[in-house]
Amino acid sequence: MIRFAAIRLVEIIAMLALMSFLIYALIGLMPGDPIDLMRSADPRMSAADAARLKALYGLDQPLLLRYAGWARQALAGDLGYSRLFAAPVWGALLPRLGNSLLLMVPSFVLAFTIALGLGTLAARHPRSRLDGAVNLFCFAGISMPTFWLALILILVFAAGFGWLPASGIATAGSSDIADRLRHLVMPVTTLTLVSAASYTRYVRSAMREALAQDHIRTARAKGASEARVVVHHALRSALVPVTTILALSFGGLVSGALVTETMFAYPGMGKLIFDAVMGNDYNLALAALLLATVVTMVANLVADLAYAWLDPRVSYR
């Protein structure tokens, strides 16, 4: 087990090095740079100013040289400065990461809880009305565009009833926790509904497969209660494939939800990464994307280790 984990950790480090170069190269290969964009917004900015700023920001250097400089700095623990946010990378990233976790963790937990309940119920009563209703919920949730759902919620609960704030993370000048929570209700609901729909499909499918297995029939034959059969035997088997899906979703906790954040003007990681990539903010884009990569890969490692706990047949030698 320890050897397996050690090999995976080495793989993660190698993958990070490769990813950092790919991200840097892809951003660098995009045409135009921030100074060109700045110049198109200011008719009075001269070519001399553009050249001076490109030199100042190192944009006049070849891509490989710039990457080598970044890598050297990053290995020394300095992720540099975000040009777009006019702050050190961590200074720009941490508040957004906090905002994203506040948004993503509750919606992830809620969505998974709903999915476990609905998926299990639907699997236990296949082709029933209940199963039909759960399927309808799933298809509606999966096919409904996130921006549309967000807009409907804003129009109903902010513009219509006036119960909830339409956007932002807090009322200007307020440090009230209740106010912060009110601002979270609609974005969390949007993400929960969208995620719960797809998770429910996975749980339902995994549970149906688990409930049809021999050991479930044996458990029932031995007189185990239905609740024990479902929770102790079937759900544990069903969680193995679901764990893989959840592990892959973990990266999303730190990479944010671009559409939801944009619709609710919520300053989270999704918007930060998008702006950083589009604005050629190499330092920030790299830090944010590498963070998401690390979290996804570590979550996958944890999921692999969890298989052994969930399924006694799995072992790592």
Add this chain to the structure above:
Amino acid sequence: MRFMNVFRENGRTRHHRRVALLVGLLAWGGTMPAGAAEHEALSIGITQFPATLNPNIDVMAAKSYVLGMTLRPFTVYDAEWKLACLLCTELPSIANGLAIPVDLPDGKKGVDLTYTIRPDAQWADGVPVTTADVRFTYEVGRDPQSGISNAELYRRIRAIDIKDEKTFTLHVDKLTFDYAAIQDFMLLPAHIEREAFAAPAEYRLRTRYNTDPTNPGLYNGPYRVAEFVAGSHILLEPNPHWAGPPGHFRRITVRAIENTAALEANLLSGTIDMIAGELGLPLDEGLAFAKRHGEAFQIVYKPGLVYEHIDLNLAHPVLADRRVREALILGLDREAISQSLFAGRQPVAATFVNPLDLGYTADTLRHRHDPIRAGALLDALGWSKGGDGLRRNAQGQKLSFELMTTAGNRSRELVEQVLQSQWRRIGVDIRIKNEPARVMFGETLPHRRFDMAMYAWISSPENVPRSILHSSEIPSAANGFVGQNATGFTSPEMDRLIDALEIELDPTARKALWAEAQRLYAAELPSLPLYFRSDVFILPKWLTGVRPTGNQSPTTLWITDWSAQP
């Protein structure tokens, strides 16, 4: 027929109708924006969040909008497009003796300009605004490491003489007609910023506008920044040391909401009171909003300095012929486009000069829609119409061009389709090939890899068109692809006019030069003029005093004129 009309609706229209229907169903009597009840606070929605509040670093409309309320520039162009003093007491002129032309050792003409800072001007921490700030700002502006975006003015100032705490003289190396305009000289508070400038190369990272944006000593306008939540909102409160007329509002929140549908929903919910015209809805969305909710708001349309046009690549062998370019513009019904797509709110442009500009002349070729004359011109050039309605020359080559614009800009994409259809009627084939803005502006235009490119030039009052029309500004490998004359327009006459315009001090003589430049442009047609873009200001009915300028000065510079009707 009705079915066809419904079928033709684009997704956006259907989406708007659904939203409108939902709002109609949900709205009940008496639902009013919450902010309207109190009127001591104002919440403004904009579509961008400023990366920095340092007035001299980076160029962003969102920053100018916020700084309009918090920092006074020395000079501005006002709503009448006249230069005015804000932080100074009097504009220097040769007549009042505050501007003195001087002969420089290199034989050129320079000018000495004397300004006096308003005696009551103070930073919001109570420290007076003085010439120490002027000297410090000059020091920062002159340092190539400091990260100042537009350093042109600082380079042109040879030296500064400090007369006393409030009066100083700038020694400028070139006497231009707009010598008194120093809006790029945005004052920095020496008592706060000097420490951050200790290492000039680090200044852009350490400026207190980034590290401590709520420090009151950074602002000298009617308001100061009280809260700064990056990416979300900026809260402004009155500057207690402001000596001018006080602002009406006790709190102003500027909230960034990038998605325009969400911006509308926020307005309807009362989360924001108004949508700024400078950074708000595009005109097509503004018009749609006005149809649905116009009764509940004041909606102001202001045409401005954003000049929509089509650049023609003059290196293209067919487009190089002026008569082809003339046929192309005669084939366009720009008035119909403006009326049908923009409800006539975007005035058709004759040239790059806005009718509100001092240099404007109506005495130019107007190129009204005349498809018959367009056809005759093309016939005479040997482009004959075939059975498919398209023109070909004797060699069988089709009269066909590639038209591009910024992908994702719905309004431009719609106009593009109309242009394609209008030109097809005179036998010209148009192939649409759009690109993301950064590809088009970063790669395609500088390398002149296009036939026709539709986009906008952002200008300023009496902005001499050197960068877009002077032959020295044609981007090429030799100059590292800098310069904005992407059409490749070369005219010794235009070069002469541009050079003369910059230094002509006599307004009458200058107006004559402007008129000549416009006539030449309208005759030569390096670009096809379309219209001047309009901003849409959506304001609550109770708000008064907002006067859109149409130029680059944001309305917020006159925030103290804004008030609420009882």
